[in-house]
Amino acid sequence: MRIAATIPELRTALSSLGPVAFVPTMGNLHQGHLELMRGARRAARTVVASIFVNRLQFSPSEDFDRYPRTFERDRQMLQAEGVELLFAPSEQVLYPRPQVYRVRPGPLGDELEGRFRPGFFEGVCTVVLKLFNCVQPAVAVFGKKDYQQLLIVRGMVEALDLPIRIVPGETVRDGDGLALSSRNAYLAPGERAEAPRLYRVLREVAAGRPAAQARLELERSGWQPDYVEVRRRDDLAPPQAGDSELIVLGAARLGGTRLIDNVEF
Ligand code: AMP
Secondary structure, eight states: OEEEOSHHHHHHHHTTTOSEEEEEEOSSOOHHHHHHHHHHHHHOSEEEEEEOOOGGGSOTTSSTTTSOOOHHHHHHHHHHHTOSEEEOOOHHHHOSSOOOOOOOOOGGGGSTHHHHSTTHHHHHHHHHHHHHHHHOOSEEEEEGGGHHHHHHHHHHHHHTTOOOEEEEEOOOBOTTSOBOOGGGGGOOHHHHHHTTHHHHHHHHHHTTOOHHHHHHHHHHTTEEEEEEEEEETTTOOOOOTTOOOEEEEEEEEETTEEEEEEEEO
16 A cells, blocks of 8 residues: 655556545544445545544534544554555645635535534535545545535535545444444443444434434433434435435534434435
8 A cells, every 4th residue: 555645645646546436534443434445446446545634624622632543553454455545644735824715515514513513514525625636536435424424525526516426335333333433432431331322212213203302312311412303315404294215313422422323214
């Protein structure tokens, strides 16, 4: 696996590779990320990954400084997965000047996650557009674990006519149902045992339980829920009578750790 730390190095490496499928990450890789690499491999002959902890998508009160950075382990995992090229820029490379030019998503960027993390999707769209311009992939793979992010990136690609096909990757879970996430590392043992409740109550909502009851159960079990909401799967609008392709999305804090998950139904 080649590693490019700068944009010229990346361009040189890409020049001999042909069309690539791209998987952007913030590192601290787990099986969920590796599943995206496999999805990328099915979509193109060559896979390019990136690792970059994007300051723009963290608010000042969030965990940018303590976000787990495990580059050597990540490098070995990507190498073992057969990834051809890793783009791992420093902040100096990606943001040599304050990033005053930004991509603002539409109103969907202010809902659900956006309501509780103002500026989050602007930070995501801005870095994803920059990474797309650096890597110029034919295909990019995003996890359904971050379902709203997947839809917003797809919307950006359409709205800005980027010649990139966005491919979704299924959510990978631990045996007890907890969606794999870099932030699971923050959970104390007692919290880790409690954490699968989020997926459990979302599945119950998918089976007909009112979202308000699921939220109440989370509160009574020591969580601080931000939202538990049923939406339409294709555009995340509130469901209308007759809509059949739905999704329930939830976000809640357990101790100091904020977890999100969703279930399609
Ligand atoms: P992150 O490194 O958390 O920014 O995530 C990078 C990519 O991995 C995003 O497209 C996420 O949606 C995806 N991802 C994160 N967790 C999972 C998971 N448990 N299963 C599948 N994809 C995931």
